[in-house]
Amino acid sequence: MNNNRNIQNDVNLAEVDLNHSIPEEETKRQYYFMAKAARYVAELEQKLGHKPTCCVTTFGCQMNARDSEKLVGILEKVGYELIEDENADFVIYNTCTVRDNANQRVYGRLGVLNGFKRKKPHMKIALCGCMMQEPTVIEKIKTSYRFVDLIFGTHNIFKFAELLVATFENEGLVIDIWKDTDQIVEDLPIERKYPFKSGINIMFGCNNFCSYCIVPYVRGRERSRAPKDIIREIERLVADGVVEIMLLGQNVNSYGKNLKEPISFAQLLQEIEKIEGLQRIRFMTSHPKDLSEELIQVMKHSKKICRHLHLPLQSGSTRILTSMNRRYTKEQYVELAERIRTEIPDIAITTDIIVGFPGETAEDVEETIDVIRRVKYDNAFTFIYSKRTGTPAAAMDNQVPEAQVKVGFDKVLKTVQDTAREQVSRYQGQIMDALVEEVNENDNSLVTGRLSNNTLVHFPGDASLVGKIVNVSLDECHGFYYMGHMV
Numbered sequence: 028m029n030n031n032r033n034i035q036n037d038v039n040l041a042e043v044d045l046n047h048s049i050p051e052e053e054t055k056r057q058y059y060f061m062a063k064a065a066r067y068v069a070e071l072e073q074k075l076g077h078k079p080t081c082c083v084t085t086f087g088c089q090m091n092a093r094d095s096e097k098l099v100g101i102l103e104k105v106g107y108e109l110i111e112d113e114n115a116d117f118v119i120y121n122t123c124t125v126r127d128n129a130n131q132r133v134y135g136r137l138g139v140l141n142g143f144k145r146k147k148p149h150m151k152i153a154l155c156g157c158m159m160q161e162p163t164v165i166e167k168i169k170t171s172y173r174f175v176d177l178i179f180g181t182h183n184i185f186k187f188a189e190l191l192v193a194t195f196e197n198e199g200l201v202i203d204i205w206k207d208t209d210q211i212v213e214d215l216p217i218e219r220k221y222p223f224k225s226g227i228n229i230m231f232g233c234n235n236f237c238s239y240c241i242v243p244y245v246r247g248r249e250r251s252r253a254p255k256d257i258i259r260e261i262e263r264l265v266a267d268g269v270v271e272i273m274l275l276g277q278n279v280n281s282y283g284k285n286l287k288e289p290i291s292f293a294q295l296l297q298e299i300e301k302i303e304g305l306q307r308i309r310f311m312t313s314h315p316k317d318l319s320e321e322l323i324q325v326m327k328h329s330k331k332i333c334r335h336l337h338l339p340l341q342s343g344s345t346r347i348l349t350s351m352n353r354r355y356t357k358e359q360y361v362e363l364a365e366r367i368r369t370e371i372p373d374i375a376i377t378t379d380i381i382v383g384f385p386g387e388t389a390e391d392v393e394e395t396i397d398v399i400r401r402v403k404y405d406n407a408f409t410f411i412y413s414k415r416t417g418t419p420a421a422a423m424d425n426q427v428p429e430a431q432v433k434v435g436f437d438k439v440l441k442t443v444q445d446t447a448r449e450q451v452s453r454y455q456g457q458i459m460d461a462l463v464e465e466v467n468e469n470d471n472s473l474v475t476g477r478l479s480n481n482t483l484v485h486f487p488g489d490a491s492l493v494g495k496i497v498n499v500s501l502d503e504c505h506g507f508y509y510m511g512h513m514v
């Protein structure tokens with residue numbers, strides 16, 4: 028990985044005075060601890076005879092992926108070398124708890140890490156992210172996974188450098204979990220995974236409390252970053268070669284509502300559009316209840332906002348939507364999607380669907396299928412409902428039997444695949460812009476590009492094209508992707 032990408036902040040750690048008292052201002056404080064950690068890592072390097080390695084494994088959503096880039100930024104800054112292999116000197120799992128299978132994967136893999144650590148006692152194992160905000164998880168780790176060195180949560184991730192130092196200065200488990208925070212700490216190092224595209228947090232947390240969802244409990248209340256901080260971050264990224272950005276938030280449509288000087292998400296987009304050199308703007312996720320006419324118009328007239336909208340449906344049954352606390356009806360959702368399609372005909376709409384929410388009947392599933400047929404999604408993530416302790420839905424007494432869920436799930440999936448195939452193929456024969464993301468893993472004579480509407484296209488090319496936006500003819504649609512050639 029290329030260290031030049033870590034340009035967010037060029038504080039020289041060698042110049043930080045460790046004899047000075049610990050700075051109070053949070054960004055400065057964390058650089059102080061990075062300088063301290065760098066000394067411990069240098070000592071370790073001496074002992075090992077090579078640069079200590081680190082591995083960051085990410086579970087969950089794009090927001091977690093962005094958080095992991097912050098962890099990598101700090102680890103590289105203090106002297107670790109990033110590798111893909113979990114048999115490293117420092118391993119951190121950035122966890123997700125949105126569905127139970129995400130948790131089970133973490134427990135399973137922790138066993139493997141323990142095997143590595145037995146042969147390498149200096150190895151450090153850290154856990155962070157959403158799962159760590161759940162007290163039951165912490166209890167389980169304390170009793171059954173005693174080889175873990177560090178645990179912290181979502182609210183204090185900015186303290187990672189300080190906690191890392193604590194693992195060097197203490198024997199046994201270092202643990203620091205906060206219930207909530209109103210702090211947003213800016214200007215810490217970030218190491219991007221891709222040189223040409225980047226996620227950017229515009230807000231943290233969620234206030235919606237959909238009845239099935241654990242995110243508001245583990246990510247806290249909604250907080251928006253100041254527009255000037257967002258713009259400054261994007262300007263720096265663009266100066267560093269980024270052409271496409273993805274604005275991240277659990278509900279971007281409510282961005283800015285609780286800032287001292289309120290600003291709408293659509294207004295923020297218009298400001299971002301002005302940034303010279305930036306070519307593509309994406310965002311995620313839009314809650315249908317807050318999607319404004321203003322946003323539709325801004326998207327319609329924008330040259331940079333991509334032709335893609337992720338608009339989670341969750342269920343097509345108004346009865347279930349009410350019980351989910353989604354605060355829109357089936358009709359309102361369909362009307363919104365139709366309005367968007369009329370205003371922006373070339374847009375791709377994708378969605379998330381949950382099957383098996385408590386009380387869901389076969390008729391409710393038919394309602395969902397009806398919406399899929401009417402909206403014609405370009406893609407949809409279909410999830411089996413997962414009971415999350417502490418959420419209102421977990422206490423509902425009409426949980427759906429597994430066998431019934433399976434029948435509904437298969438039906439929904441089949442409908443999604445059929446409509447998606449039809450939707451995606453509607454551009455066959457056309458020429459479109461694609462941002463080349465990588466050399467194809469299976470066939471290195473091909474590269475993979477992403478269209479504005481988020482569909483992938485594979486075409487002949489080489490590594491020199493990565494990061495460039497090129498014109499591609501969409502020759503042949505294969506379900507969810509195209510084969511094409513550059514023109």
Ligand code: SAH
Pocket residue numbers: 125126239240241242276277278312313314339341379380381410411412413414415
């Ligand atoms: N903030 C986003 C979603 C974040 S979670 C939004 O409101 O759209 C991503 C997706 O996980 C959700 O859209 C939902 O479909 C799914 N999900 C959340 N909780 C779930 C649960 N308990 N069981 C199954 N799927 C769930």
Ligand code: SF4
Pocket residue numbers: 233234235236237240241242243277278314
């Ligand atoms: Fe969860 Fe709903 Fe918030 Fe999305 S909007 S994160 S589904 S509570």
Ligand code: F3S
Pocket residue numbers: 086087088089090091122123124125157158242245246
């Ligand atoms: Fe998972 Fe947390 Fe994202 S629970 S989906 S990683 S906000």
